[in-house]
Amino acid sequence: MPRSTKIFKRLQQKAEKRRIPLNALFELTHRCNLRCSHCYVDNENHTELTTDGVKKALDILKDNGTFFVIFTGGEAMLRSDIYEILTYAKISGFVTTLFTSGTIIDGNNAERLIKTGTDDYEMSIYSDIPSDHDALTGVDGSFKRTMGAARLLKSLGAKVTLKTVWSKLNFARVKEMYALADKLGCELRGAPYISVTNSGDTAHLNTRCNDDELTELFSSMYELQKERIDETFNEVRSKEYDYETLKDKRICGACVTKLRIDPYGNIYPCVAFGNAMGNITEDDFKSVWSGDSFAKSFCELRVTDIKKCRDCDRFAFCRYCPADSLKECSDMLIPTDEMCRVAKAHRTAFYNTMKKI
Amino acid sequence: MSSILNKFVARADNIAYRTVADEAVIMTPADSMLHELNEVATSIFANINGKRTVRELCKLAFNEYEVEMARLEADISTLIGELEKKNILQLSDAPIN
Numbered sequence: 001m002p003r004s005t006k007i008f009k010r011l012q013q014k015a016e017k018r019r020i021p022l023n024a025l026f027e028l029t030h031r032c033n034l035r036c037s038h039c040y041v042d043n044e045n046h047t048e049l050t051t052d053g054v055k056k057a058l059d060i061l062k063d064n065g066t067f068f069v070i071f072t073g074g075e076a077m078l079r080s081d082i083y084e085i086l087t088y089a090k091i092s093g094f095v096t097t098l099f100t101s102g103t104i105i106d107g108n109n110a111e112r113l114i115k116t117g118t119d120d121y122e123m124s125i126y127s128d129i130p131s132d133h134d135a136l137t138g139v140d141g142s143f144k145r146t147m148g149a150a151r152l153l154k155s156l157g158a159k160v161t162l163k164t165v166w167s168k169l170n171f172a173r174v175k176e177m178y179a180l181a182d183k184l185g186c187e188l189r190g191a192p193y194i195s196v197t198n199s200g201d202t203a204h205l206n207t208r209c210n211d212d213e214l215t216e217l218f219s220s221m222y223e224l225q226k227e228r229i230d231e232t233f234n235e236v237r238s239k240e241y242d243y244e245t246l247k248d249k250r251i252c253g254a255c256v257t258k259l260r261i262d263p264y265g266n267i268y269p270c271v272a273f274g275n276a277m278g279n280i281t282e283d284d285f286k287s288v289w290s291g292d293s294f295a296k297s298f299c300e301l302r303v304t305d306i307k308k309c310r311d312c313d314r315f316a317f318c319r320y321c322p323a324d325s326l327k328e329c330s331d332m333l334i335p336t337d338e339m340c341r342v343a344k345a346h347r348t349a350f351y352n353t354m355k356k357i
Numbered sequence: 358m359s360s361i362l363n364k365f366v367a368r369a370d371n372i373a374y375r376t377v378a379d380e381a382v383i384m385t386p387a388d389s390m391l392h393e394l395n396e397v398a399t400s401i402f403a404n405i406n407g408k409r410t411v412r413e414l415c416k417l418a419f420n421e422y423e424v425e426m427a428r429l430e431a432d433i434s435t436l437i438g439e440l441e442k443k444n445i446l447q448l449s450d451a452p453i454n
Contacts, residue, residue, distance in 0.1 A: 007382065007391040014378050022377070067375040067382065095373040095384050117371045119386055159389065 011067070015257045016250065019299065020065035021289065023253070025072060025260045025271050028054065028085065032074040034101055035138030036124075038165055038204045040197045040271075041074060048263040049281065051081040055088050057261060057280045062092050064285055070122075072099035074263070086116035095119050102149030103142050110149070114156045121153055122161045125188075128176040132169055150184055164190035166217050167207040174220035192217060192342055193319065196327045198274035208338070211345055218349030226357060233354065239316035246303040251322050251332075255295040269295060272323030298322075298332075306333050314343035317350065361434045366414065367407030367453035369444055376403070385444050392443060397422070398436055405446065407453035411437050 015022040029048055030041050049057065061069065069089055076082055077100050089096045097120040098113075105113065123146055127133045130143035137143075150160050162181045164170065170177060171192070181188035194208045209217060222229065250256055254270035255277070261267055266276040267288055277295055278288030289295070301322075309315060318339055322332035329336055368374070374383040381399040383392045394402055397418075404417050414437075415429050422429070440446040447453060 005391055007393050010393070011377060011382050011391070014380075018378060020377060022375075062375075065375060065377060067373065067377075090371060090373070093372075093374050117386065119373070119384070119389065 012253075012257060015065065016253065019256055019289075021061070021259045022066060022257045023068045023070075023259075024061050024066045025070045025258070026054075026057070027072050027074065027260065027262050028076045028079050028082070029074040029263050031078050033078065033103060033139065034075065034142060036126075037136055037138070038167070038194050038207060040195065042197070042199045046264050048079075049265050051084055053265060053281050054081075054085050057265060058085075058089055058092055058094070060280055060285045061261075062094070064289065067095055068097070069094045070097040070099060075101055075104065077104040083112055083116055086113075086118050090117040097122055099123075100149075101137070101142065101146055102153075103139070103145040105149035105152065106145075107152065110152045110156060114153070114158060118158070120159045120161060121150075122163055123150055125162050125164055125177070125180070126167075127170045128173055128180045136169060147184075150186060154185055160184070160186050162186045162188045164188065165194060166190050166192035166209065167194060168209055168213065169207065171209045171213045171217040174217060175224065178224055191319070193321070193324075193338075195272065195321070195324050198272070198327075200327070211341060214342060214345030215349050215352075218346045219352060222349055222353040226353070229353060229357060232350070236316045236350065241309070241311050241315040243304055243310070249303045250299065251301050251303055251306070251320060254323070255289075255292070255298055259289075269298065270323065272321060273326070274323075301332070306335065308335055314340065314347045317346040318343035361438060361448070362412040362415070362430060363410055364448040364450065365407060365410050365452050366405050366437055367447050367449070368402075368405055369447050372445055374402075383445055387444060390443075392445060401433060401436065402440075411448075 012022065032041070058069070071086065076098060079085070086096060086098065096118050098118050099122045102123045125133060125146060126136045133143035134140050150162065153160050162184070164177060178188055192209055192214060194205060196202050196205070254273055258270045259267055260271050261280055265279045265281045267278050267280050268274065268276055275294055277292040304310070306320065309318070309320070312318070320335060320339060324336050324339065325334055326332045328338070371386045372383055373386070374381055376399055379396045379399060381394040381402050383394070384390065385392065400421065401414055401418055404414055411434060415426065415433050418429055418433060419426055437446060437448070441448055
């Protein structure tokens, strides 16, 4: 997806100004054939939207300006109507991405998938060591199947992106993970943020990297992109805390340019907020989008309302998530210890790399 | 120019597009590139349906904007030609479904 172009940024700014839900994450099912330890999805057993229900939801999203749709799960490929849904979304003029483990994609269905015209496939890979990946997903052979699907889709001309959650399991395998992605001809994206689940589960948080591991992780990533360090430095400078700029800046895009739809049609502000605002097939979308009391008050918040972060020297390295704050601190405007810890490690690694070169 | 005026024009298969604040943004799938159209080009793009020729698009624009027909035909032909080169539009001698 063309995330970093000037046109993309202008489009997001226009959408933010007008509060257009440009970006939708559409969970088609919560059923999954993997059992990843960090998964945020609650395995509820409700009646999922029918094919017509999903199409109706897409029509509503289109009418309200949504352009980018990410289909995910659970494992979205477990829906037998996945091809029909992806095709309908493309015909409706969306830019479409399918998040999938790839474990159900093989020679029997790959070409059918390609024919849907899906713009991008994103697959999670947790280690370059098969047994480590399989231990995290809870399914033997899942690494082999994911890699096989990525190779197959690439060979058929698809754009495939690999994603990872950096954790204790893989923080020391940065070079190997990027090498694996390079070998496949894929981009690798990752972040070390492991959050409390929407249902409040914390058992998996013990896989978070400690401070030294985080610093090693970020240092390894900067080592791999030393040639971009000047560019990164300019980016960092442009993101330093400046009250005058930030007093007009929203905290994030949740319920502004982003939303999430769950498999039952419930509308949420984003992937991390667990409070449903309404239902896309049962309620009037415009009333939900503009009338929900949480959304209205959230949209009023600005970065400068997070008082603890004022003039913080880690600000440029911080990925503030108000939903995480709500879950861990019961207050959207208090940074979690985890956010501060990750930002500190990132800052340390960045300036250590700067010193070396 | 006369040849393009008689061509039927359709949006290319699989492009993604949305109009935000009266300006269309289009993504071409082969290269994942985003393209922007201004307000006037967006209104012309909105009238493209595979069943209209470039000349018919010019007539629709003539009703909407106070510009001489000759100028409109030249400008719209250029626009359509550029969008065809970017694989956003396809041209044909017959209507396109």
